[in-house]
Amino acid sequence: MAMPLASETSHTVRKTLEFVQHHRLAKGDRLPSERELSERFGVARSSVREALAVLDAMRITERKPKSGIFLRNAVEDGGLDALVLQADLGLAFDPQVTRDVTEARIICEGRALQLACQRRSDADLAKLHGLLDSYAALIEAGGNPADADVDFHLAMVAASQNRILVRTLTPLMLMSRRWRQRYFQSAEICRRSLDDHRAFVAAIEARDEAAVATLVRRHVQTAAADVRALAEQGGAPPTETA
Amino acid sequence: MAMPLASETSHTVRKTLEFVQHHRLAKGDRLPSERELSERFGVARSSVREALAVLDAMRITERKPKSGIFLRNAVEDGGLDALVLQADLGLAFDPQVTRDVTEARIICEGRALQLACQRRSDADLAKLHGLLDSYAALIEAGGNPADADVDFHLAMVAASQNRILVRTLTPLMLMSRRWRQRYFQSAEICRRSLDDHRAFVAAIEARDEAAVATLVRRHVQTAAADVRALAEQGGAPPTETA
DNA sequence: CCTACCAATCTGGTCAGACCAGATCAAGCA
DNA sequence: TGCTTGATCTGGTCTGACCAGATTGGTAGG
Structure with missing residues (x-):
């Protein structure tokens, strides 16, 4: 048990968190657009959206319609599930x-x-x-x-x-x-x-x-x-x- | 703050939880296929998949590749976030x-x-x-x-x-x-x-x-x-x- | 009658491309 | 300089397609 992540979605979640961490993004900062993330990660936009739905649910990101994706909290300030995710990802x-x-x-x-x-x-x-x-x-x-x-x-x-x-x-x-x-x-x-x-x-x-x-x-x-x-x-x- | 849900994804999450509750599904039970859910809820399959990604992350459902969607836990046995969701949804x-x-x-x-x-x-x-x-x-x-x-x-x-x-x-x-x-x-x-x-x-x-x-x-x-x-x-x- | 096997079917996973409408922003006009 | 406006960008959603493994039902063989 206790391995919540599966295939491409988890892969993209991981990539996204790594991106945030690597670029030292802080609360309120804006992430690249879905289209750019999908290109950068080499996955379809739909996969990016699934990952973002998860990050959204964990209150890590916030998608403002027609505007952009913003960091709601530093990963360490998100819900506990976000921390579990971070630990599972070895970050x-x-x-x-x-x-x-x-x-x-x-x-x-x-x-x-x-x-x-x-x-x-x-x-x-x-x-x-x-x-x-x-x-x-x-x-x-x-x-x-x-x-x-x-x-x-x-x-x-x-x-x-x-x-x-x-x-x-x-x-x-x-x-x-x-x-x-x-x-x-x-x-x-x-x-x-x-x-x-x-x-x-x-x-x-x-x-x-x-x-x-x-x-x-x-x-x-x-x-x-x-x-x-x-x-x-x-x-x-x-x-x-x- | 504290209103995590937005538009179609949340709508579908809600519908899915209601489906589970209404049909008295228990741990291990199988949900309808993504295609059937999308038809039943009147949304695209991609929307269903986003909702399922969220439910998956909350350990409520488990998607077994090429097999089906299963209830990992009764909603009340999922993560705490699942309970918050349930409360927010007024279930x-x-x-x-x-x-x-x-x-x-x-x-x-x-x-x-x-x-x-x-x-x-x-x-x-x-x-x-x-x-x-x-x-x-x-x-x-x-x-x-x-x-x-x-x-x-x-x-x-x-x-x-x-x-x-x-x-x-x-x-x-x-x-x-x-x-x-x-x-x-x-x-x-x-x-x-x-x-x-x-x-x-x-x-x-x-x-x-x-x-x-x-x-x-x-x-x-x-x-x-x-x-x-x-x-x-x-x-x-x-x-x-x- | 039961078993073993195989092919049609179903399922989730992923991708590509399209349209919408609001947000954004820069260029151009006043 | 300041304001308007239109091209562009963004997330939100839908359609449809292909893949490969899981499932299953029916058939052929014992």
């Missing part, structure tokens, strides 16, 4: 954003898991145990658990019985998915992650809200720190221009 | 959703405003005072403060210096915007809202985290209760089929 990120994401995750997930302690059903617990097992198996097999990690965290949040919290946390999880894909290449880190997950399930099973709150803070902050360390030693962010 | 809502939104808002906004107490700058404070004044003036003039209310709350959250929290709360606020538009027709409620806003600013100014937390809980819960009461006395939800 550069403002470091402040990653710090803010970490903080927001701790707030939302922390409280969500406390609610999960209160409200979890036996079915929720069974599902978590199942996910835990497949998570362990995946790591054992040497796979990259980035996606499974997202699923696991969202399943825990779902035990709060609040679907809106799940939707709220989804983009926050997906945004960090790419970063963690590198991060999880370390077997040591995978093992530690698995241990944390076990602790999470145990705490939710015991309805131990205090333990869960502490776990969330430690788990998310540690992960963020590790990713940051990786980024620094790995040099510049992955702006991989296609 | 019916599951009551559980409104309860979940309230809870999520209390969690996120409560913590965000505590952070705002710690981190607010003088500029933040000045901006809040400014918004407060125009809010008061708007109510005095008999205008509907629904949009101004959204702006005010987001400005408070922005004082937390965490842009991701702002982005997270934005859809939660926008979603309830419609409900509150009716709610704010009562002068009494407007006055109470203004008093609350004053209290918010005072608490943030005094960096009183405890007061802010209490205020958020009371403010949001009261508003939700009032809206619920309105909905019950007002009869069925506004499913206004165009």
